[in-house]
Amino acid sequence: MTSPKPVLIATDLDRTMIYSRNAFGTAEPAALCVEHLEGAPLSYMTVAAADAMTALASVAAVLPTTTRTIAQFERIRFPGEPWAYAVTSNGGNILVDGSPDRQWRRTVDAAVRAGGATLAEVGVALRDRIDDSWVLKYREADELFCYLVVDLAATPDDFLAEWDSWCRPRGWSASRQGRKIYTMPMAVCKSQAVAEVRTRLIAAGRLDPVAPTLAAGDGALDAEMLAAADRGIRPRHGELEELGWTHPNLTVTSATGILAGEEIIDWFTAALPGRVADSTV
Incomplete structure (x- = not known):
């Protein structure tokens, strides 16, 4: 050994x-x-x-x-x-x-379920807030979380903060990494x-x-x-x-x-x- x-x-x-x-x-x-x-x-x-x-x-x-x-x-x-x-x-x-x-x-799946909103619920709320003028792609990843690929120059200045404030009481959070905006369960x-x-x-x-x-x-x-x-x-x-x-x-x-x-x-x-x-x- x-x-x-x-x-x-x-x-x-x-x-x-x-x-x-x-x-x-x-x-x-x-x-x-x-x-x-x-x-x-x-x-x-x-x-x-x-x-x-x-x-x-x-x-x-x-x-x-x-x-x-x-x-x-x-x-x-x-x-x-x-x-x-x-x-x-x-x-x-x-x-x-x-x-x-x-x-x-x-x-992990059990912790996500216990933590608040489902991916489906979050996805509906997110898609209601975005449009093709600045979002290039919407993706769901491994049935766990979702992310956007965005045009940074066209992204509304207050989008990330507003979206994150919606997510947190529901057990999720939002953050940006380069051109991607992730929406992730806190679990x-x-x-x-x-x-x-x-x-x-x-x-x-x-x-x-x-x-x-x-x-x-x-x-x-x-x-x-x-x-x-x-x-x-x-x-x-x-x-x-x-x-x-x-x-x-x-x-x-x-x-x-x-x-x-x-x-x-x-x-x-x-x-x-x-x-x-x-x-x-």
Whole structure:
């Protein structure tokens, strides 16, 4: 039996680890395509980041943790795979060796039902508030939550705040990540799924019981996960940067864009036992 891993790393993917060409920022480093859509390249990491993630996954328990649906996650060839566990659907699904854990999903579904409005009720209320002049797509994800793809310039300034205020008394919340506006049940969150995976890894002897949990993410849907971790890091871009969000255990990268992903992996690596974190990070 292999030795238990000394650290658990829960990391968001889009605009934290992987980047579209439009999200590169001003840098043009050597990059590796890690996702294709309908045969076209879509998401990238720097070559250095991909190499560093492969090395990190060999010595730490790395947990990809994303708001993507299962199908969207499966498009990614994230360095270090195959993954014993992955969290998708913002915590609504846990994948075990690539397959959804049905018991976890039943637990989540029960919590959503107990929390307030149904997805169908929320969807009706949301569609009553939008129109084609600024909404490009309406999507429901894994029968858990819904999101809009919007024209940011045409989106009404007060829409997000007004919609969020409608959602919260009904057990939901709204947030924006790039061109997407997510409407999410409060019962569905990444931090709870990360805690569940941590418990399972410790019970199986695959994670040291005293191992710290480190986390990375850039969006409002990552905030709870970052706050719950022993230490967290976010890039100097994205929704949390726009909100000025901080926390006592939080580090913010120096870099923006795709180079921030490289910096985050270096920060994770520096936190491994026997390594001394770079004080400039």
